[in-house]
Amino acid sequence: MNSPLQSTVVAERRHSAPGESTAATNVLVVGVGGQGVIMISKVIALLCQQHRLQVKQSEVHGMAKRGGVVFSHVRFGEQVYSPTIPAGEADVVLALEWAEGLRWLKYLNPETGTFIVDTQQIVPPFACRNRKPGGLPGYDQLTVDQIRTRLPGILALDASGAATELGNPKAANTVLLGALSTALEFPAEGWQELIAGAVPARTVEINRQAFNMGREWALHPPTEAPRLDKSPPPASVQTLERSVHLEITDAWCKGCDICVKTCPERCLVLNAHQVVEITDPGACTGCRMCEWLCPDFAIRLHSSIPEPE
Amino acid sequence: MEPNHSNQAVAPVLNSVPGQSDGAQSSPETLALMGNDAIARGAWEAGVQVAAAYPGTPSTEILEAIARYPADDIQAQWSPNEKVACDVAIGASFGGVRALVAMKHVGLNVASDSLMSQTYIGVNGGLVLAVCDDPGMHSSQNEQDTRLVGRFAQVPVLEPADAQEALDFTRLAFDLSEQFDSPVILRSTTRLSHCRSLAKVGQRREKESLGFRDDPVKNVMLPGHARQRHPKLLEREGSVQDYLRNSDLIRWETGDTSVGVITLGPAYSYVKEVLPEVSVLKLGMSFPLAEETVRAFCDSVERVIVVEELEPFIEHELHALGIEAQGKAFFPRVGEFSPEVVRDGFRAAGILPGPVLMLDTTELDIEPLVRPPVLCAGCPHITTYMAMRALDARVSGDIGCYTLAAVEPLKAIDTCVSMGSSIGVAIGLAKAGTETKPIVATIGDSTFLHAGIPPLIDAVYNQADITVLLLDNQTIAMTGGQDHPGTGVTLRGDKTHRIDFEELIRSLGVTWLKTVDSYDVGALYQACRDAIEHRGVSVVISNRPCVLDPVKIKGPAFQVQAEGCTACQTCMNLGCPALTWSEARYEGRCKITIDQALCMGCTLCVQICPSDCIQTVAPEAR
Numbered sequence: 001m002n003s004p005l006q007s008t009v010v011a012e013r014r015h016s017a018p019g020e021s022t023a024a025t026n027v028l029v030v031g032v033g034g035q036g037v038i039m040i041s042k043v044i045a046l047l048c049q050q051h052r053l054q055v056k057q058s059e060v061h062g063m064a065k066r067g068g069v070v071f072s073h074v075r076f077g078e079q080v081y082s083p084t085i086p087a088g089e090a091d092v093v094l095a096l097e098w099a100e101g102l103r104w105l106k107y108l109n110p111e112t113g114t115f116i117v118d119t120q121q122i123v124p125p126f127a128c129r130n131r132k133p134g135g136l137p138g139y140d141q142l143t144v145d146q147i148r149t150r151l152p153g154i155l156a157l158d159a160s161g162a163a164t165e166l167g168n169p170k171a172a173n174t175v176l177l178g179a180l181s182t183a184l185e186f187p188a189e190g191w192q193e194l195i196a197g198a199v200p201a202r203t204v205e206i207n208r209q210a211f212n213m214g215r216e217w218a219l220h221p222p223t224e225a226p227r228l229d230k231s232p233p234p235a236s237v238q239t240l241e242r243s244v245h246l247e248i249t250d251a252w253c254k255g256c257d258i259c260v261k262t263c264p265e266r267c268l269v270l271n272a273h274q275v276v277e278i279t280d281p282g283a284c285t286g287c288r289m290c291e292w293l294c295p296d297f298a299i300r301l302h303s304s305i306p307e308p309e
Numbered sequence: 310m311e312p313n314h315s316n317q318a319v320a321p322v323l324n325s326v327p328g329q330s331d332g333a334q335s336s337p338e339t340l341a342l343m344g345n346d347a348i349a350r351g352a353w354e355a356g357v358q359v360a361a362a363y364p365g366t367p368s369t370e371i372l373e374a375i376a377r378y379p380a381d382d383i384q385a386q387w388s389p390n391e392k393v394a395c396d397v398a399i400g401a402s403f404g405g406v407r408a409l410v411a412m413k414h415v416g417l418n419v420a421s422d423s424l425m426s427q428t429y430i431g432v433n434g435g436l437v438l439a440v441c442d443d444p445g446m447h448s449s450q451n452e453q454d455t456r457l458v459g460r461f462a463q464v465p466v467l468e469p470a471d472a473q474e475a476l477d478f479t480r481l482a483f484d485l486s487e488q489f490d491s492p493v494i495l496r497s498t499t500r501l502s503h504c505r506s507l508a509k510v511g512q513r514r515e516k517e518s519l520g521f522r523d524d525p526v527k528n529v530m531l532p533g534h535a536r537q538r539h540p541k542l543l544e545r546e547g548s549v550q551d552y553l554r555n556s557d558l559i560r561w562e563t564g565d566t567s568v569g570v571i572t573l574g575p576a577y578s579y580v581k582e583v584l585p586e587v588s589v590l591k592l593g594m595s596f597p598l599a600e601e602t603v604r605a606f607c608d609s610v611e612r613v614i615v616v617e618e619l620e621p622f623i624e625h626e627l628h629a630l631g632i633e634a635q636g637k638a639f640f641p642r643v644g645e646f647s648p649e650v651v652r653d654g655f656r657a658a659g660i661l662p663g664p665v666l667m668l669d670t671t672e673l674d675i676e677p678l679v680r681p682p683v684l685c686a687g688c689p690h691i692t693t694y695m696a697m698r699a700l701d702a703r704v705s706g707d708i709g710c711y712t713l714a715a716v717e718p719l720k721a722i723d724t725c726v727s728m729g730s731s732i733g734v735a736i737g738l739a740k741a742g743t744e745t746k747p748i749v750a751t752i753g754d755s756t757f758l759h760a761g762i763p764p765l766i767d768a769v770y771n772q773a774d775i776t777v778l779l780l781d782n783q784t785i786a787m788t789g790g791q792d793h794p795g796t797g798v799t800l801r802g803d804k805t806h807r808i809d810f811e812e813l814i815r816s817l818g819v820t821w822l823k824t825v826d827s828y829d830v831g832a833l834y835q836a837c838r839d840a841i842e843h844r845g846v847s848v849v850i851s852n853r854p855c856v857l858d859p860v861k862i863k864g865p866a867f868q869v870q871a872e873g874c875t876a877c878q879t880c881m882n883l884g885c886p887a888l889t890w891s892e893a894r895y896e897g898r899c900k901i902t903i904d905q906a907l908c909m910g911c912t913l914c915v916q917i918c919p920s921d922c923i924q925t926v927a928p929e930a931r
Contacts, residue, residue, distance in 0.1 A: 032680065033682070045341060045505060046341075049341055049507070054506075054507065055341065055505075055506070055507065056471075056504060056505065056506045057341075057504065057505040057506075058500060058503065058504040058505070059503055059504075060447045060448075060499065060503060067680075067682060067683045067685070067886045068680060068681060068682030068683070069680050080506075081578040081579075081581040081582040081585075082578045082579050082581075082582035082647075082648045083471075083500060083504040083506065083575065083578060084500070084647050084648060085648075086582065086583070086647070086648035086649050086652065087649050099678040099680075100678075100680075102675045102677075102678075103675075103677045103678065105675065123889050123890065124678075124679075124680050124681075124683065124886065124889075125683060125718065125881060125884050125885065125886060125888060125889070126679050126680065126681060126683070126717075127678060127679065127680075128881055128889060128890050128899070129717070129718075131878050131881075131898055131899075132897075132898075133896055133897025133898055134897045135897075135898070135899070137890055137899070138678070138679065139678060140675060140676055140678060142675065169906065261699055262879065262919060264877050264878040264879040264881070264882055265878075266698075266882075285878070285898060286896065287875065287876065287877040287878065287896075287898065288875070288877075289875075289877050289879070289919055292919075293919065303896075
């Protein structure tokens with residue numbers, strides 16, 4: 001069980017043969033800015049083009065580089081109209097990040113769709129706002145097993161871990177392409193050729209291995225669910241009762257402003273008498289910065305949380 | 310998989326179709342083109358000789374793609390703003406060559422002063438404005454509908470639906486411009502500009518230059534001349550309508566006659582997707598309306614539905630003609646369309662039955678993660694806005710990446726209106742006399758050159774007590790790192806004169822000016838503080854190159870010494886994406902960890918960490 005590629009059981013999956021019917025095949029690639037979503041969708045589009053299929057690929061630029069949500073629709077077949085996939089009609093949702101996969105799950109065809117997802121978790125600064133003791137990141141705590149109750153065919157794999165083990169974390173999306181290649185009926189060699197042409201020469205070999213790894217894994221997936229890379233803190237931390245109170249000795253404060261500028265929660269101000277005052281006691285997390293930095297010992301924090309040694 | 314060099318490296322691979330370029334058949338080549346690439350290709354094939362633009366999502370790639378064609382074919386350039394770009398194209402048209410100007414929808418507001426007069430003048434060489442709307446505001450401050458400007462200016466508006474049409478219509482637009490003596494607007498939207506589909510391409514047809522035509526009544530808009538030109542505009546509208554009677558631009562697809570759908574642009578593809586059987590009238594030109602064909606179509610069907618993004622433009626035209634038609638009763642007037650939106654609209658209209666099957670995840674209670682775009686790790690804008698917040702300034706912001714500092718954790722921008730408006734707004738705030746906080750305008754280097762110079766002149770002229778913070782990151786970052794007069798490099802990558810901001814600003818009469826390094830937290834705070842204390846106009850230039858463009862900057866990464874971290878969260882106030890929570894806790898709060906792959910070594914967190922526990926990674930561990 002040392003292989004990072006541990007997964008769930010694969011249920012029935014639809015193999016969409018190119019050109020089999022007039023309905024378009026829909027692949028939705030999702031992830032976070034900078035992960036290579038657009039790159040993956042370009043490879044798929046090029047493969048379709050080589051097979052003389054109509055293909056439309058749609059994406060949104062502009063915010064993509066700035067760590068925001070990135071998605072790319074790829075549709076191919078004999079006749080393709082809309083450049084975007086209607087919700088509920090994606091044959092494959094390929095997610096490069098766990099929470100992004102969950103976000104776009106509603107696009108998946110509930111009966112025949114394949115959900116391929118990297119279990120790596122990218123927690124943005126925005127999700128790190130609950131700074132109170134015991135606070136949890138604003139990141140979904142759902143597990144692979146919970147999703148599997150609704151979606152038995154979920155293909156959840158630690159592609160990033162696998163790629164890191166191969167020696168290049170950036171090959172994670174090639175691992176995912178390997179898994180994707182089992183859900184679309186293009187020959188494996190065609191994928192390999194295209195990927196080799198799209199990556200720097202020195203990484204061709206590592207990408208070939210990454211592709212084979214993903215493909216093998218999807219064809220013969222292990223039966224255990226992979227661990228998501230962040231675990232919730234122990235219950236003892238979550239239930240931490242907090243009560244903090246700032247005691248300010250007005251007579252000792254000379255209005256030097258140090259605590260006001262340092263307070264990470266920005267809840268201290270100087271009042272009209274140039275004496276520090278707490279504006280929002282509820283925002284105070286008890287971090288003790290003001291207490292420690294005050295040159296005049298004018299601030300004391302009373303906390304129910306014992307100070308660690 | 311890591312792309313070789315950049316995204317663009319794949320494009321040529323994708324664009325060449327193996328097996329089609331060789332072989333004996335001389336069939337036209339088919340390429341997978343993004344809408345913007347197709348517009349560029351169409352312009353090149355039409356024999357365009359001058360093209361200009363100011364970057365703006367989703368239109369930026371048009372000029373970038375044009376610049377990949379030989380310089381001998383097309384003079385391509387970035388201009389400081391859309392009005393200048395439009396005037397350059399107008400000048401080229403006067404000179405008798407075909408010219409294209411590209412911009413986003415709000416850029417047309419800047420250029421419209423010229424357009425409104427040029428429509429009276431008409432053209433000599435063909436003149437086309439490629440204008441990209443942004444329904445849904447993926448990267449814009451409003452979602453205005455350019456068709457209304459088309460009607461306002463009384464110029465024809467072409468509406469391609471996919472890459473093939475973007476190419477064909479662009480080529481046609483130049484012919485129409487010359488045929489009807491009018492500028493022509495080619496309207497795209499984000500979903501066309503940034504969607505890749507197959508298109509058959511042709512070859513360039515060189516247009517022989519006509520040379521300047523000496524005709525003052527036509528070329529010089531004096532009141533007396535303009536009075537003679539205005540009636541010609543109305544005649545022109547009629548001539549275009551006559552042309553549309555027998556034009557492929559209006560496509561009638563006969564189907565089930567119980568419902569007839571009139572649609573245009575990308576909305577057409579959604580209609581065909583969800584309702585393939587009905588009769589469709591696809592309009593390739595939204596203004597002027599192909600009145601005769603539209604009437605005939607409406608007479609042939611029992612019920613008329615108009616499916617158009619944004620404003621009820623066609624719907625109102627139909628109502629004005631006395632045709633009974635429905636549209637915005639079922640389809641939204643705001644936001645971008647999608648197959649789902651169009652499907653819901655037809656369902657509301659009673660044309661499509663029941664709901665669609667979707668994965669039932671209600672029991673799972675998936676809460677979508679809030680993941681807004683953020684300033685990059687090492688972004689030089691981070692410190693400037695930390696300083697603004699610490700100094701408790703009233704900040705009028707401007708358009709650029711730095712607008713992202715308007716939200717937590719930086720939350721240091723109070724207003725943002727339009728390109729270059731920050732300085733004027735700051736002057737107004739100062740003149741209102743109600744503000745107790747120091748007033749600071751923050752503006753990027755390119756935005757300053759776009760529309761920030763006249764308001765700075767105003768500030769000096771009218772002696773406003775404001776501070777201007779010029780965020781010089783030496784590129785147009787938001788649109789993907791384009792050059793501008795402050796970088797000293799042209800669109801085609803040639804070296805040229807580089808604007809010296811200090812010299813420029815002093816020449817406007819600013820006497821208090823200081824340039825600081827954006828990464829020097831202490832120096833930047835001090836400079837901002839001194840500037841605010843100065844009575845009158847003060848300017849601080851905070852200077853550091855963008856970490857992404859023109860080159861991706863990466864230095865040695867830093868790491869948090871976990872034992873020393875007291876989880877105070879001071880560094881988390883930077884909003885740096887390389888900083889995140891670790892599983893370790895101190896007094897119940899999460900300690901911080903640094904993503905080694907993202908950290909580019911800017912040292913901002915190192916400078917502000919009260920526990921001094923952020924350090925370089927030991928060389929052997931790197």
